[in-house]
Amino acid sequence: MAALRLATIGTSMITKQFIEAAIESGRYTLEAVYSRSQVKAEEFKKAYRSKKAYTDLTQMLEDSEIDVVYIASPNSLHYPQAVEVLKHEKHAIVEKPMVTRSKDWDQLIKLAEKQGKVVVEAARHIYEPNFIHITQVIRTIPEVLGASLTYSKYSSRYDQVKSGEEPPIFSPRFAGGAANDLGIYVIYAAVAWFGEPKSVHAFSQQIKTGVDGKGTVVLRYDSFDVTLHYGKINTSMHSVEVYGEDRTLILDAVTGLSKASWLDACSKQVTPVELDSAAPNPLKWEAKAFADLIEEPSAPDNHSLKVRNQELSRTVHQILEDIRQQH
Ligand SMILES: NC(=O)c1ccc[n+]([C@@H]2O[C@H](COP(=O)([O-])OP(=O)(O)OC[C@H]3O[C@@H](n4cnc5c(N)ncnc54)[C@H](OP(=O)(O)O)[C@@H]3O)[C@@H](O)[C@H]2O)c1
Structure with missing residues (x-):
């Protein structure tokens, strides 16, 4: 071809x-x-x-x-x-x-x-093999009690905002802000792992340009809540914890995920989950998947990938809309 x-x-x-x-x-x-x-x-x-x-x-x-x-x-x-x-x-x-x-x-x-x-x-991360593997691992947790997902990284472009400029990523004119830029990654992960939430409760901190510099969102599910933290004006070392009754799954990141482990709730023993080592250019996974979707759209695997990821993307954008309305 x-x-x-x-x-x-x-x-x-x-x-x-x-x-x-x-x-x-x-x-x-x-x-x-x-x-x-x-x-x-x-x-x-x-x-x-x-x-x-x-x-x-x-x-x-x-x-x-x-x-x-x-x-x-x-x-x-x-x-x-x-x-x-x-x-x-x-x-x-x-x-x-x-x-x-x-x-x-x-x-x-x-x-x-x-x-x-x-x-x-x-949405680069949902095509990464480690993300796909962890999605399967999360499905083996007998009863999820909740999760906390964070993606907060200080942006050097915030320095420009402080000195009176308005780069697109912090500009309302260009739909900038933390939810659209980094929040979207944790929203994608939450929906991929736990499905569509019953309700969305968002709390955003505005910066002087009028966009959200950081935000906290609670996604309510039938029997648990998932908390999302994201920010472009602060940095966090916390990443992902998914709580089961007996053990907690700990991940080092949502995008470019390369380390995962189980923490036993009682003994506190930590057991690593085997993952691939990080790829030098993780965009290669999405590039390949998109070529498959374009070249062979009716191949069963490609068709189901398209349907699944469209559903995921649609739900993510509905959640982003909810967040914007509560801004
Ligand atoms: N997947 C990821 O990991 C990832 C990482 C970073 C960013 N992104 C996404 O990529 C997009 C670009 O982000 P960025 O941080 O690279 O943005 P950016 O630097 O502000 O702009 C990207 C490009 O758009 C053009 N541009 C800039 N201002 C413009 C304006 N006022 N009108 C028209 N074109 C303009 C510029 O190209 P020219 O000057 O050459 O025309 C620039 O190279 C965003 O949507 C972001 O969410 C994704």
Whole structure:
């Protein structure tokens, strides 16, 4: 099968990492890069041996030699750009959050179906083998009593906010903020592990730009609660604990998960869970999965992956909407 001809939107670190992962997967060739700046577009083209560089997005989308577009622009641009990508009959790989209003999620999926194209949210961690393995491990816990999931990391871009600037990731205009940026990872994990909650109770701390700098969310299930902590103005070393009656499962991270252990509730003995060592570029798993979904959408495994991950993404975006409404 011929490699997928990839084009990219955005020239930050994450686009570099995705291009490297896509090439490493052996499933893509880099056809084109897009930047608003001619200089950056040319630099990117040279650095990643892209065939073409564009500064006009419509022109790039009209290029018939492109199969799939990876979108890594500021959050509020994801939806309108993904719509344009699909209307130009190309597949869309959209960075998280794929949309910033849950009603747009339905529109996007409908449009993709109509166009016969794939649209996927690049929620990197749910494609990582260690995350998939731990999901199975959690399902073996006889009675879950609750869980606590944290992803809080001080962003150097908060320094810019302190000096009066408004980078997109902290700007309401670009749907920035902690829930959309880091909260989404722990929401994904909670829904993948425990399903859709009965109710969502959110408490957010606003910063001076008007977005949430950090947040705490309680997801209520029938017989237990899951607490989520996320923040871009603070750092936490706590990550994940899932409480069973006899033992607690402890994970070192939600994304790039590489260490897990059981803590015995009575003896306090710690037993490691065997996991793969961390991959140098963990985006390779999603790059490969997306190529499978695009190239063989009706293969049973790919179809069920698509259905499962769409359901997951939809629930995650409903929770994000709930959080925004309580902001
Ligand atoms: N999956 C992951 O691990 C991961 C990690 C980091 C980020 N992300 C996601 O990737 C996306 C980009 O995040 P980022 O931190 O890289 O954002 P960013 O640096 O603020 O912007 C990304 C790119 O968008 C373009 N851009 C910047 N400001 C713009 C504006 N005002 N109008 C139009 N385009 C603009 C820039 O490209 P040009 O200047 O070349 O046009 C820039 O390289 C976000 O949605 C984020 O959630 C994902």
